[in-house]
Amino acid sequence: MNHDQISSAGLFVIGLAICLGSIPYKLGSFSTPESGFMPFLIGMAITVFSAVGFIHSTMRKKNGEEWSSLMRGVRWQNSLIILASLWGYVFLLMPLGFFLCTTLFMAFLFRAIVPHRWPLVIGGALLTSTAAYVLFEVWLKAQLPKGLWGI
């Protein structure tokens, strides 16, 4: 299967799921549409468009069109590192508090993708966290989660 076949097949399933998921909200009729009416129509549209896409990409494949790998020639591991760090931040922000969590997050990113020297990593992470804390918590009065030292 090529990329478009994979993505359109996935979206076809999503479209069907939306149609089925709309039914419990009641569809109503054209003169008295209920809450499930619009999502059902949208789900139908997604199903139809993705079916068109699947047929279109199958025809292109049959015509001999070449498809290159999505991950060829790129450092896809870097994206995974970024993703892991983002989810880490989301899950650790509440338990660790803003300052500690942000410092660890920045230090990790300064070191993990393109390794900088440790003084720069630690200094940069502390400086960024402090500046962000002052900007958002002190100046803009955003209520950031507090950690061990009340920051």
Place this chain on the structure above:
Amino acid sequence: MDFFGNALMGFQVALQPINLMFCFLGVVTGTLVGVLPGLGPVGAMSLLLPTTFHVSPVSAIIMLAGIYYGAMYGGSTTSILVNIPGEAASVVTCLDGYKMALQGRAGPALGISAFGSLIAGTLSVMGLMFIAPPLAEIALRFGPPEYFSLMILGLTILTFLASGPMWKALLMAALGLFLGCIGMDPDSGTFRFTGGILELSDGVGLVPVAMGLFGISEVMLNVEQSMGRSVFQTKIKNLLPTLQDWRASFWPIIRGTILGFFLGILPGGGAVISSFVSYAVEKKISPHPEKFGTGMIAGVAGPESANNAATGGAFIPLLTLAIPANAVMALLLGALIIYGIKPGPMLVKEHPALFWGVIASMYLGNVMLLILNLPLIGLWVKLLKVPYPILFPLILLFCLIGSYSLNNSILEMGLMVLFGVIGYLFKKFQYEAAPMVLALVLGPMMEHSFRQSLAMSDGSPFFFFQRPISSVIMGLAFFLLIFPLLPWFKRKRPAFSE
């Protein structure tokens, strides 16, 4: 109050020190975003949106608008000096701008780009002042069917102009409409697709979606590539174009302004399309089309004027009809709603200070940008040298804090990361995110108008074709949908893409 009275009031609002400061902040941020590849105006605006909740809506919209047109100015700098467009709307400037720089004419290229942008920006703001109020008066006569048809047309134009197969753009628009359905149904009070999560009762937030799709996904793609870039090393001199440069650029600037303004008004049009069309027009009517791409100043002046004029034009459907012309305007629409201001035809009457103040600030912003872009060009060049490995963690941190501080919600932060992954996959599979964001904003309004129209017509779906304005708009949308299927267009499509 007459036109001049309104304009005067607008300047009184825009010249208040706090609004001047926010205008300055907006254009500086916009220029910065334009100069630094990797974060577009949508990403920057969604990042800064939560920080504007503590100021007045007028100041906030002035700043957000400044980011938009400021990015158009800044985008040209990288196109000319590094051959990397800082902004999608500046892609075409690379063709002749970078060649001019290689020939030692970086100064005139930057200069004509800044002057052209100033002229186009100012003229398009004047157009906005003259066209928006009467259009708002006409829009007062629009009912739900007309609004629904207009929104359908907007989405259709955006999908028609999207790169790649049309089915992909239509799918993205449909997905965006579905996202707009999540949350409480305003007509019946039913909670839909919330999975029992209370925080989703107000729907999926625009900011986490936009930050994820445009900010996080962009960083994820950039870190997969080589992160070095070379900056043009020659000293930049003679920023003021010569008389000969002016002679070659005057009509391209005027043509670019007119084209950009009217293409900007069209829902789905905007700065990117305008710049490409302007370049194509200049090349077509030039006595030396073969020289385009070798360093022709008209190839810089036209597109740069067009993309700035488009920013002014794009405000017209937003401020008069509450219909955003592109993803940036969709974000501004979302911002207005968050500030408790109902956009649409009544905006001019109910919030004259906001309407005229924002327009007047755009005049001032354009002058600020000229000052920022010419004498301070050295500073922007230095900023180009900030290594991406230092820059991207800061972008990610701003995205995280921005999404959290919106409602102090970890869920919204998680949603943003999730949409970052979705945006990354979309880009890998070559799906454009812009129709999805536009549809997310339009979704609730579209559903409301659609259901109202059906109720008005006792359930006739042909009702949209029975009212004159609505039928014309629907006819246009239908034509755009079937147009790509015509054999003539199929043959010409590769040329359009070029």
